[in-house]
Amino acid sequence: MPIGYDLDDPGEDMPPAVRAAFREALPRDVARIRSGLDAGSPDALFRGAHDIKGQAPLFGYGLVAAVATSLTELSRGHSTFDPKRRACVQAHVEALETLVANDIAGGGGDLGRALLAELEICRQGL
Numbered sequence: 001m002p003i004g005y006d007l008d009d010p011g012e013d014m015p016p017a018v019r020a021a022f023r024e025a026l027p028r029d030v031a032r033i034r035s036g037l038d039a040g041s042p043d044a045l046f047r048g049a050h051d052i053k054g055q056a057p058l059f060g061y062g063l064v065a066a067v068a069t070s071l072t073e074l075s076r077g078h079s080t081f082d083p084k085r086r087a088c089v090q091a092h093v094e095a096l097e098t099l100v101a102n103d104i105a106g107g108g109g110d111l112g113r114a115l116l117a118e119l120e121i122c123r124q125g126l
Contacts, residue, residue: 007107011060022059030100046075063108088122
């Protein structure tokens with residue numbers, strides 16, 4: 001999966017309150033993505049993932065941004081998901097939920113690269 005930025009970039013120098021607000025909003029944003037998936041709404045899922053992919057790198061969450069970027073590509077232009085695509089989207093949503101629940105910033109090291117490789121295999125199978 002092509003990434004247009006350094007996964008381990010620490011992000012912009014933001015005031016602590018701004019960083020805290022982003023970190024506080026991130027679980028809600030991922031929950032919105034989950035709701036889009038559960039409701040069968042690729043458009044809602046796309047919008048939530050698009051928001052995260054744009055903001056996460058600014059705060060040093062490169063791996064989160066990479067998964068969200070891949071999720072936008074999977075959902076862009078789809079009005080429904082066939083079972084194979086839905087399973088791949090589900091894997092991406094679960095990855096985001098895990099990363100955010102565990103506050104995984106940066107690129108996640110070897111485990112982060114392995115996660116991206118697994119998600120890419122899923123994408124290539126579509």
